[in-house]
Amino acid sequence: xxxxxxxxxxxxxxxIVLGCDKKFDLGTLPRQDDSALDTSYVAIDPPFTGFADPxxxxxxxxxxxxxxxxxxxxxxxxxxxxQFLSERTMLxxxxxxxxxxxxxxVGGVLVATNGDTVGAIFRIHLVSSSPDSAHRLxxxxxxxxxxxxxxxxxxxxxxxxxxxxxxxxVRTGPDNSSFIDPDARVLQFDRNDxxxxxxxxxxxxxxxxxxxxxxxxxxxxxxxxxxxxxxxxSEGVAYGGIWLRYEQSSEFEGWLPRFDPARPExxxxxxxxxxxxxxxxxxxIDRARRDVFxxxxxxxxxxxxxxxxxxxxxxxxxxxxxxxxxxxxGLAFFERILYVLDGARGEILRFRLTTDVPR
Numbered sequence: 001x002x003x004x005x006x007x008x009x010x011x012x013x014x015x016i017v018l019g020c021d022k023k024f025d026l027g028t029l030p031r032q033d034d035s036a037l038d039t040s041y042v043a044i045d046p047p048f049t050g051f052a053d054p055x056x057x058x059x060x061x062x063x064x065x066x067x068x069x070x071x072x073x074x075x076x077x078x079x080x081x082x083q084f085l086s087e088r089t090m091l092x093x094x095x096x097x098x099x100x101x102x103x104x105x106v107g108g109v110l111v112a113t114n115g116d117t118v119g120a121i122f123r124i125h126l127v128s129s130s131p132d133s134a135h136r137l138x139x140x141x142x143x144x145x146x147x148x149x150x151x152x153x154x155x156x157x158x159x160x161x162x163x164x165x166x167x168x169x170v171r172t173g174p175d176n177s178s179f180i181d182p183d184a185r186v187l188q189f190d191r192n193d194x195x196x197x198x199x200x201x202x203x204x205x206x207x208x209x210x211x212x213x214x215x216x217x218x219x220x221x222x223x224x225x226x227x228x229x230x231x232x233x234s235e236g237v238a239y240g241g242i243w244l245r246y247e248q249s250s251e252f253e254g255w256l257p258r259f260d261p262a263r264p265e266x267x268x269x270x271x272x273x274x275x276x277x278x279x280x281x282x283x284x285i286d287r288a289r290r291d292v293f294x295x296x297x298x299x300x301x302x303x304x305x306x307x308x309x310x311x312x313x314x315x316x317x318x319x320x321x322x323x324x325x326x327x328x329x330g331l332a333f334f335e336r337i338l339y340v341l342d343g344a345r346g347e348i349l350r351f352r353l354t355t356d357v358p359r
Contacts, residue, residue, distance in 0.1 A: 040314050041302075041338065041351040043324065048082040048348040055157070056218075056282075057330040057341040057348060060098035062126070062135070065332070067341070067348070068093040068106070075106055075124075077137050080334070082348070088124065088137035091117075095218075097159035097167065099191075102126050102135075105145075105167065107156035112149055119155040120147040121169055123193065145193040154183055157281075158219035162226050165191035168199065170216045170230070176204050184213050186230065201244055201255040206236030210257050210272065211244075213237065218330075220283045222290065227258065229292055231280040240277030241294050243309070259309050271309030282341065284331035293338065295328035302328060302340060314353065325349055 053071035060066055064085070065078040075093050077085040095107035104124040112118050125141045126134070133139035148154050151173065158170030166188065173183030182204040188196040202213050215233040222228065226246035234240050243258035259266040266272065271292075282295035290307040301317035302325075318325055330341035336356045340349040 039353060039355050040320070041316050042354055042357065043321065044337065044350040044352055046082075047324075047342075047345075047350070048078065049346065051076070051341075051346040051348075053343055054341050054346060055094040055329050055343060056096045057332045057339055058096040058098065059332040059334040059339065060102070060104070061100060062098070062102050063334070065339070065348075066096050066098075066104065068096050068108075068330070070094055075104075075137060077135075086135075086137040088140075088142070090122070094155065094157050095159045095170070097161045099161045099165045099167065100163065101165065104137075105159050105161065107159055107169065109155070110144065110147065112152070116149070116152040118147055118149055118152045119171075119173075121145050121156050121159070146187075146189070146195070151183070157217050158230075160219045160221040160228060162221055163224060166196075166226075167191075168219060168221070168228065170219050172215050172217070176214065184216055186213075186216065186219065199244075199255060201257075202230070202242070208238040208274065210239055210260055210262075211242060212239070213242070217279075217281045218283045220285050220292075222285055223287045226255075228255075229283050229285065229294070231277075231283045231294055233280075234275065234278050238274035239272065240280045240296075241271060241283070241292075243271060243292075269309040270311035271305050273311075276303070281329045281343075282331040284333045284338075286333050293331050293333065295331050295340065297327045297329055297343065300326055300328065302331070302338070316351075321349075 051069045054067050055070045056068040058066040065080055067076045069076050070092055073091055074087045074089050076087045091109045093106050093108040097105045106122045109117050110120045123143045123145045128134040154171055154173040156169050156171055161167040169187045171185045176182040176184050184204045186199040186202055202211050205212055206214050213232055214236040218231040220229050230242040232240055244255040245258040246255050259269045259272045261267055261272050277296045278298035280294050281297045284293050292305045294303045304312040304315045325342055327344035328340050329343035332339040338351045
């Protein structure tokens with residue numbers, strides 16, 4: 001009897017494993033039966049709804065929630081319970097960041113005097129001595145800090161700020177033919193919004209190099225350092241996620257790859273597995289654990305890596321959420337809660353690890 005049971009269990013196990021592999025064909029993602037794992041992400045209900053093709057979500061230094069509600073032409077401020085606080089009408093906002101002065105940086109567009117729609121970056125001054133305008137998106141002063149009138153097709157889909165308020169802007173566009181000034185760049189600005197230089201470690205071209213960029217989409221930085229993660233479309237490149245570490249010595253100062261497949265000790269690091277993504281559009285970092293999350297809108301999936309670049313089995317996708325997450329376009333993380341912006345549904349979904357759920 002025990003022999004027959006063992007055979008039956010083996011057949012059942014093989015049928016489940018083979019069936020799952022055939023059904024999903026996403027080798028890096030947990031299979032549907034992974035819901036039985038001790039550690040996995042579970043949804044927190046209800047989702048926050050009411051957005052139209054939103055492209056970015058942010059938990060600011062003020063611990064408030066911001067949404068780039070793109071098709072609705074507005075930036076929305078919520079508290080973390082999802083209650084509406086204020087909004088600002090802006091054309092096609094697609095990226096958000098906040099510095100330590102609580103100024104909000106927004107990537108969007110403006111209409112130039114010649115009628116062109118031009119990509120631009122704005123600064124919203126939320127801190128005010130007037131109680132009528134303090135922390136009110138609709139009443140705060142706004143400045144245009146960057147625009148490129150000669151290249152109206154360029155856009156700025158990613159922003160991140162370091163601790164000293166130096167900030168980076170991801171730039172993308174349809175034309176990378178120029179060796180001097182291609183569309184795809186990561187631009188560095190000082191705390192006063194003066195342009196410094198493109199990040200020299202990144203090379204604009206198609207190819208299989210670990211720092212090649214073609215159509216970058218999002219960026220997030222680590223606390224206390226100038227390390228950052230850049231996400232990009234898989235079109236023409238091998239690596240949809242690039243992890244750069246800032247180094248400073250008497251001989252060199254700048255960014256270098258955190259992991260490099262050319263180094264034997266890094267060859268098996270999960271984070272630099274080539275051709276993992278299709279269209280990653282969101283990236284965020286757990287500031288306490290330094291875990292990295294990357295959302296792929298085409299694969300309907302969220303990938304998680306620890307600080308050593310190891311892929312985590314609690315990564316999840318459309319099957320794990322039973323169809324609730326359709327096109328993740330933005331991510332934020334705060335106090336052990338992962339916020340996933342679903343561009344297709346116009347919702348913010350919230351997830352928490354089973355090990356972090358209050359007992």
